[in-house]
Amino acid sequence: TGNLLITGLFAAGYNLDVDGPLQFRGPNGSLFGYTVLLHRAQQQTWLLVGAPVADSSFSRAAKKPGAVYKCSVTDGRHCEQLPFGRCGKTCYPEDDNQWMGVSLSRRPDGGDVACGHRWKNVFYSKQDNQNKLPHGVCYKFTPDLTQSRALTPCYRDHQRKFGEDYGSCQAGISNFQTKDLIIMGAPGTSYWTGSVLVYNTSSNVVAAYLDDDSTVQYGSYLGYAVSAGHFLHRESMEIVGGAPQHGQTGRVRVKLQLGSYYGASVCAIDLNSDGLSDLLVGAPMYSSVREEGRVHVYINQGNANLTEAKFVLVGRDSYAARFGETIANLGDIDNDGFPDVAVGAPQEDDLQGAIYIYNGRKNGITRTFSQRITGADLGSPLKMFGQSVSGLIDIDGNGYQDVAVGAFLSDSAVVLRTRPVVKVEAFMLLPDRVNRTIPQCRENGQPTVCVNVSVCFRVTGRPIGGRIEMRYNLTADAHHKEAFPLRFYFHGNGTSNITVGRVKTKHNELTCETHQAFMRKDVRDIFTPIYFEVTYELGEHSTARSSSRTLPALKPILQQRGENSNVVTNKTEFARYCAWENCSTNLQVRVKRSHPRQSYNNMPYFALGNGKTIMLNTTLVNAGDDAFLPMLHLRFPSNLHYIKVLDAVSGSLQSSENSPVIINNVSKTEAKQLCGESELTKKKKKWLKSSCYLTRFLSTDNYHFRRRNMLAATLLKKASRLSGWTAAWATCTSALTRR
Structure with missing residues (x-):
């Protein structure tokens, strides 16, 4: 037992590590980091980064066509561009300014899709140089990223000159994948009313979801953001499309503030782990002063009955932050059984940007964020940090999914590794009663009444190798009456009722440490219960480093379970020799x-x-x-x-x-x-x-x-x-x- 008390038990952050970020840089002015995507295949982990105005390594003739970079995460920090296949027999692409890499998505089995929404097919118009319309193109990659196939869902051979419905649809400005579907937003369809295009990978058929009942207005940009989830029931799959310009308010399913760009980002995610998808909708241009941004929360009650929460997510409600520009499903990064999300605010703090982590809960989602990471927290200052976020891939093999974040105004992307989260069961063992008339111990050579207090810990959750140190403060008589002096003390001069301790334990191993608390001679209050309180934190974590690990192990962190979650209390009381429960005196x-x-x-x-x-x-x-x-x-x-x-x-x-x-x-x-x-x-x-x-x-x-x-x-x-x-x-x- 030492004499140094624990003071600050929680740091400001949570379990995304900001001390050792993996940083990647692309060509200057390429907007490298506009999109990011973590990818894993054949025991290798990659970071895909969209740079929509980069020069191509494969075609010197194209003017800033954009590129998608494949960056090695575990073996160095080198990045290289991905090649793209041909687009078909009746296809002559014009790649100039096509914004390749404007959107990236990953299929559950590892197949990726990269799109350029300003791509044009000029096969029929290359001679007269007229009617060059931005159809948009997406490339479907094999899991090993060596081959790709072009998807041009808006191109129609019979529509050679004029746009009609699909000529300027700009497919791929957003895209999302499920096991069998590639979902692409096409906001330019039907004079920018917009649509959502769905490619079935099994049947090789493209279906267009248009506004058949004319409830979406011209210029609504339906498809600006897309997602999909289980809204009707656990086996169904429904598609979500955002229309941020609908009525100048934005629409996914409800109308909100004029100009808020409601629907600029959407995320279907099962926040409460009930098997049904809930919905998060970003309104990054919502303004009370200027474009602070909001994220609206909708909880699925079943049969796609989405009930809006009584609160909105606001981050720090910062001036011109554009909070909600992006929303990403991170998976369960804090090991509590509920998925977590990241919300980007890329213009916060004068364009430095920030991301906010919110945690899923049984009732939906936490109202306050558990961690805020800014572009200034990671060493060299970054700009537009949080424009893009990707998760759901464990890059270092510690069992926790990591997070990638883009900062395109700095032509940078960052991978933040996730620290293991330790679940701790802490409790105290006390005698039921304290006999104040029989001294059981000796203190300073004198017989003294004492209490044995056993402080116990058990580490649960996902296995963690090595030994974990627990540090704690133990307080005796924590809730004594203020009018009376403390009734128990630990070793020393008899004035301190606090002692500190530390134990080392292993995963699923019960470890206890026993302390003796001594009763003062002049105790008068023998009716009030005696409370003991333990406040604990993680200490050092010792483990043997694996020779195969290419990244150093991260220090675990305690799971946050709400206020005072790292405090345990227990009580005992003085023995009362009473015939009746409430002690009838005479x-x-x-x-x-x-x-x-x-x-x-x-x-x-x-x-x-x-x-x-x-x-x-x-x-x-x-x-x-x-x-x-x-x-x-x-x-x-x-x-x-x-x-x-x-x-x-x-x-x-x-x-x-x-x-x-x-x-x-x-x-x-x-x-x-x-x-x-x-x-x-x-x-x-x-x-x-x-x-x-x-x-x-x-x-x-x-x-x-x-x-x-x-x-x-x-x-x-x-x-x-x-x-x-x-x-x-x-x-x-x-x-x-x-x-």
């Missing part, structure tokens, strides 16, 4: 006056004069159950003055001029002389009235039970004079009252 007060007894005509009296003091001797007897914190009150008239308690047993004396109080504990059948002698005196120039009362009240702190004992002492003043003294006779009565 307290009696015996009071005796201790002043010279004189008599006149066989009547005792108290002579006022030189003998100015009245002495009261009090004895308290308890014939019932334990009495907790009994308080003995003495009240007297204003013409008497309280001096002091001459002889008191261990207890607390709280006195004022007119009402001294003595506090202590009285066990069953225990007699205590709480204040052996109380001394009072007559105030100067004040005579006793014909009678006066001295009253002692007794109360206890027992639950739902109070007892009050009262002694009434009457002092009678005699009118006659004896040898120059004024005499008074006194009688004493005792009354026992119960409240």
Whole structure:
């Protein structure tokens, strides 16, 4: 046990590592990082990066056609462009400014799709140089990225000169894949009403989803963003398309603020792990001041009944951040059974950009983000960080999916590795009762009442190799009454009720450490439970490095489960020897006056004069159950003055001029002389009235039970004079009252 206490248990971030990012740079001015996609095939991991205005390594004639780079993640940081196949017999591509790499997607089995939405087929118009329309093209790659096939869903051989419905559809501005479908947005269809095109990889058929009921207006850009999920039931597959210019408000299923670009990003994701897809919709140009951005949350109640949450995601609500420009499914990166998402705000902090991590929960999604990473957090400053985000691939083999982020104004892309998340079961073992009358330990050579406190940890969740250190603070009597001193302490001078400890444990191994807490000698509050509290964090993690690992292992982090999730409390209490649960006391007060007894005509009296003091001797007897914190009150008239308690047993004396109080504990059948002698005196120039009362009240702190004992002492003043003294006779009565 050391003497250094744990102070800051949580850092600002969560489990995306920002200390060792993997950074990639492309050609200057190529917009390298506009899109990113993590890819894994044949035990190799790659980062695909779209650079939509890059020069081609394969065609010097094309003017800035754009490119998709394949970057090695585990073997160096080199990147190379992917080649693209031919587009068909009646196809003569014009690649200039085609924006290849404007969108990237990955199929669950590893096949990738890259698109250029401004690509043109000029097979019929190359001679007259007219009607060159941006059909858009997508390339479907094999999992090993060595071969590709062109998809031109908007090109029609019979539509040679004029756009009609599909001539300028710009297919591929967005794309998304399921197991059998390639979904492409085509916002230029039907005079920019837009459409969603779906290519079935099994049947080799393209279907177009148009606005047949005319609910989407011209210029709505339907297909600007696309996604798909299980909305009707767990086996179905429904398609989602965003139309950010619909009515100048944007539309996915509801209308919102004018110009908010609602629907610029969509993400179908099962936030609560109930098997049905929920929906996140970005409105990056939402403005309360200027384009702060919003993300709207819709929870699926079944049968595609999407109920909007009562809150929206806002990040930090920063000026001109464009929060919601991109939304990415990251998978379950914090190992809590629910998927997590990243939301990009690429223009935050004067175009530096940021991403926000939100965690799925049983009721949907957390309202506040668990981590914020900015373009300035990763070494060299980045611009437009968060324009693109990709996840769902584990690049380093630690069992946690990692995250790629693009920053295209810096021609950069970054891979952030995910730290393992440790689930910890922490608890304390305490005795049920503390016997305060039997010392079980020795402290500084003296017998002392003590409590053995065992602090235990078990690490669960995904297996983690090596030994994990747990560091903790242990606090005794954590919730004691403020009016009373601490009742237990640890080693030292008896003033500290906090100790620190550390243990090393393994995955699924129960490890405990026992501490002794010592009871103080002057404990008075024996009725309030004794709470012990442990606050813990992860310490060092020691593991043997694998020779096959190309990236260093990351330090684990504790799973966040809400506020005070790393705090454990337990309680015990003092043994109470009571016949009834609430301890019924039977307290009696015996009071005796201790002043010279004189008599006149066989009547005792108290002579006022030189003998100015009245002495009261009090004895308290308890014939019932334990009495907790009994308080003995003495009240007297204003013409008497309280001096002091001459002889008191261990207890607390709280006195004022007119009402001294003595506090202590009285066990069953225990007699205590709480204040052996109380001394009072007559105030100067004040005579006793014909009678006066001295009253002692007794109360206890027992639950739902109070007892009050009262002694009434009457002092009678005699009118006659004896040898120059004024005499008074006194009688004493005792009354026992119960409240």
